[in-house]
Amino acid sequence: MHQERLQNKEARKTPTHPSKDIASSAAANARQSVSVPRSEPRATVGSKQSSLAVVHQSTGPRTAAGKQKSSRNALKNGIFSKFLILKSESRADFGALRRGLLNDLQPEGTLETALVESLVMILWRKARLLRAENAEIAKAAEFQDVDLIDTQLQELWDRSRQGETAGGMLRPSSNRLVVQGAILLLRVFREQIKKFGFQEGPEPRLLRKLYGFDRDGSTPYGVPSTYQVLLREAKESLDRNDGPDSADEPRKEMMRILDREIEWLTAREEMQQTQDDKKEVYGRLAALVPPQDAMDRLVRYEAHLGREFDRILNQLERVQRMRRGQPAPPTLNVNVST
Numbered sequence: 302m303h304q305e306r307l308q309n310k311e312a313r314k315t316p317t318h319p320s321k322d323i324a325s326s327a328a329a330n331a332r333q334s335v336s337v338p339r340s341e342p343r344a345t346v347g348s349k350q351s352s353l354a355v356v357h358q359s360t361g362p363r364t365a366a367g368k369q370k371s372s373r374n375a376l377k378n379g380i381f382s383k384f385l386i387l388k389s390e391s392r393a394d395f396g397a398l399r400r401g402l403l404n405d406l407q408p409e410g411t412l413e414t415a416l417v418e419s420l421v422m423i424l425w426r427k428a429r430l431l432r433a434e435n436a437e438i439a440k441a442a443e444f445q446d447v448d449l450i451d452t453q454l455q456e457l458w459d460r461s462r463q464g465e466t467a468g469g470m471l472r473p474s475s476n477r478l479v480v481q482g483a484i485l486l487l488r489v490f491r492e493q494i495k496k497f498g499f500q501e502g503p504e505p506r507l508l509r510k511l512y513g514f515d516r517d518g519s520t521p522y523g524v525p526s527t528y529q530v531l532l533r534e535a536k537e538s539l540d541r542n543d544g545p546d547s548a549d550e551p552r553k554e555m556m557r558i559l560d561r562e563i564e565w566l567t568a569r570e571e572m573q574q575t576q577d578d579k580k581e582v583y584g585r586l587a588a589l590v591p592p593q594d595a596m597d598r599l600v601r602y603e604a605h606l607g608r609e610f611d612r613i614l615n616q617l618e619r620v621q622r623m624r625r626g627q628p629a630p631p632t633l634n635v636n637v638s639t
Contacts, residue, residue, distance in 0.1 A: 385425055398424060406617065409624065416617040423610045430603055437595045441588035446581060453478040469513030469521075471566075477573035483511055484566050491559040498552050499532045524562055531555045 386395050399421045408417045453476045460470045460479055471483050490507050508525045515521050520529055531551040538548040591599065619629045 385422060390429070395421075395425060398428075408617070408621075413617060413620055413624075416613055416620065419613045420610060420617070423606050423613070427603070427606050427610075430599060430606065434591060434599050437591040437599070438588055441591065442585045445584045445588065449577070449580075450478075457482050469509075470511050472513070475573060475576070477570050477577060480566055480570045480573065484563055484570065486511060487559055487563050487566070491556055491563070494552060494555050494559070498549075499528075499535050499555075524558060527558055528555060 386392050399418075402417055402421055402424070406413075406417050406420075408414045456474070456476050457478045460472075460474075470479055470486075474480070486507055490505065493505075505528075508528060512521050512523065512525045520526050531554055535548055535551040538551070590596065622629050
């Protein structure tokens with residue numbers, strides 16, 4: 302036993318050959334490599350450096366500026382922008398709104414970024430709501446003239462076809478287009494009287510269209526009844542053979558009556574035009590407030606967006622304060638009882 306201890310002591314004092322150290326190190330490496338799964342390839346010097354570089358990059362930014370920059374990656378193009386932006390809307394305006402909120406709220410991490418994204422959507426919808434309200438006002442203000450003209454044209458069409466049975470086109474009406482149509486027909490009738498004189502038989506169909514009949518089916522007083530009187534005078538003058546000048550006098554009188562009727566209807570048209578202009582001015586002022594049904598819909602949607610904005614902004618503030626180690630603010634209750 303004593304001799305064996307001396308031999309071990311001498312072995313520790315005797316220096317080993319360098320080749321033996323290399324062999325011992327290789328054996329140790331071989332024993333360690335046994336625990337490595339065979340599926341992993343042997344790493345070369347170059348690939349090991351590349352792997353270390355990738356691992357270093359995958360750890361994410363370490364500086365405050367780097368973290369702030371990376372927090373905006375989720376909103377670089379806008380997660381929901383392709384769903385929110387319509388063809389008539391500006392993608393540049395949407396991007397400016399998003400960048401402004403990012404600069405103001407400074408989100409970090411996925412959750413904070415998603416909350417900011419929700420705030421962007423709400424504000425974008427609120428801007429769209431204002432455009433919708435403007436559209437409601439513009440539609441009521443700018444198209445009221447078109448709607449009025451359409452209504453007047455429809456009435457003119459109906460009266461021109463109902464004339465005889467419904468009291469004639471010139472029964473009381475505030476429609477200046479009806480009056481214009483009557484003036485045109487009277488001018489045509491005047492030219493016929495001027496060229497051809499009176500026609501035989503009952504009063505012309507054109508007069509029946511304009512003035513219709515009385516309730517008992519008789520000829521109404523005014524231009525139609527005057528036409529009947531002058532027609533008889535012209536016939537009697539021809540029967541008496543009073544001469545061409547005497548027979549032509551009823552025709553000239555009828556033309557003068559038609560001129561006075563046209564003049565009166567023209568004044569009526571001008572008066573109605575003045576009334577229509579006033580209605581247009583007042584209508585445009587009244588259209589500054591959208592119709593009741595549209596207003597209710599816009600107000601409800603605006604209130605909903607406002608509640609959602611407050612709720613999400615409160616969530617974002619809580620998350621940011623928790624991240625900073627600050628006490629969370631009290632929960633904001635945005636529910637409105639009805």
